[in-house]
Amino acid sequence: MKRVRILMAIAAAAMVAGLYLTLTSPTDRLQGEFTRIVNIHAPSMWVAFLAFGVTALASILWLVRKTDRWDRVAEASVETGVLFTATGLFTGMVWGQAVWGRAWDWADPRMASTAVMFFVYIGYLALRRATPDPVMRARRSAILGAIAVVQVPLVYFSVNLFRSLHQTQSIRPDGATMPDAMVIALLVNFVAFTLLYVALTAARVEVAKAEESRSAETVLAGDAVAAPLLSEVEDV
């Protein structure tokens, strides 16, 4: 847990730095103060993609090696990924309402595909919850976790594949389409959110380990049963 506390402290410091830059960076002439939402929206979606990618990798590693650690990482990463996807969707809708005049736009394939991705991983969590046996749960989740990641590139490249209202990538290999100060703020937030993802996922893995230890220490079923009080049967 000490390691987790350190990670949390680092993430917190990075988030504070990111918040400061978010609040002090220049804004777009047309979008005004709503520009700042992109410093939450874009990093959230980046972390979601990262989280589901990590899930896929951990799932494949579990299928190959069958060690509990990879199952814990896969589950923790999905939970964090779902949280950040929800944050990305919500901030996207707030921004859309302010800038486009509508929270949801069917003409934007990235919105719809992101929402579909969100529900796929909700289904992953429901599957885990519905499977009591740990090995069966790990196996089924690993298969779903390895397959579901195909959506990540579909969501990411949807703005390029379909003519869309959604902005295409602002930072590309040939340069950025926004001022340096905004780029710096965005990049710092990307790093901060990534550190937050690592800290949250590590914390969740520790919680899962603690839960497993606790249930392993639980008294065996047979030991919890005492001899009946046959002479007192009439007294109930």
Added chain:
Amino acid sequence: MRLHPVGTHIELEDAGVSLGGQTILRGLTLTVAAAEVLGIAGPNGSGKTTFLRLLATLTAPYRGTGRVLGATLGTSEVYRIRQDIGLIGHIPTVVGELTLRENLQHATRLFGGDTARVERALQVVGLTEAAERKVEQSSYGMLRRTEAARLLITRPKLLLLDEAFSGLDIDAQELIDALITRTTENGGAVVMVSHDAGHLADRASRVLAISAGRLERVA
């Protein structure tokens, strides 16, 4: 109003039971008196469970007549005496997502009993430590003990046991025996079915067998 019969707890006269269009039991003529333990032997698939369900008023006869605890089978009279019947069936009857304690509390409330007796019942059956376990975390023996605890609270006048001893350890078997003794000492009757005739002979005052859908004396 519950009926309080004296003397005869079960009377069947040429009763028959059919399920899914097929006759399972026929020509059932039988009397079971108060304080009697009747054993019913028979191989798997002979209709023992169907017979118990008939006595539990959960199935009506398609021919003949029958009275259980004074209520005529196949009529609305059975609703008045069902609370006086206790059944341990093939499969433990518990609500899966509840703990053992919650199951007992739920059953006691529905029965109209005093939930203050639940802890005492759990203690007597030896489940105090295990009572917070959910059903899915509990063994078969623990679920059977939970059923026994329920019967300690409901105090049935007619106790029906369907292979109730199978799969149980000695302690749990002695608990079922104690239930049988308590029932008969309080004027109730017990009908127990088993494929193990020796098991029945040790406990029953009379043993019958089901063969070809009919009741026969055991030689």
Added chain:
Amino acid sequence: MTFWDQAVEIARVDLRVERRVGDVLRIILPFAVIALLVFPLALGVDLSAITQLGPAVFWAIGVLFGMQVALRQAADDRPERRDLYSLLGVDPAARFVGRSMSGSVLMLAFMVVLLAATFVLYSPRLPSGWPGPVILALLLTAVGLTELGTLAGEVTAGLRSRTALASLIVAPLAIPLVIGGSQTLESLTRDTSILPWLLLLIATDLALAVAGVALARPLEEASR
């Protein structure tokens, strides 16, 4: 224990089980929201048409997926548990009422969240003064659909393909609820009286309640 005590106890345990298992909020509700997403994608309609379609899609999906909320209890109702309740002296009518109570609570929560999702995804234009009548219509639809599902569960108890069969029975019988609910909103939009539609919902709910209570014993006996 009185009839109402038994009904409340059954409702209480049903809700506790749902809180632990979470079928409605964790599985059926997300599934219904996906249906709200899939519908416009499949139709490929333009934004103004989607805005107009919103209320109708809500009622259709709400009722179709709401049936799964109503029928999930039927899936859990094993013969051993029914026998246990019988031998504990539970009135079959109390069991129907208790199941309807717990189901209605879950159904209402389901439909309210689905309504919120519809607002986000379809941006429907609603007339002023809509909340009161729409919430009332939602409540009445939730109760009716639950009663229908509970009854269908009793009718199909012990049968093979029970859940699919129960869905088949419920779907056409739920039409009055769909009409009552959707026309309540339509009437508000056209500024005509909503009373006939609310009365349709109330009458349907009452008829189902009477049928459920009156038929509870015969249905229980028929299921054995």
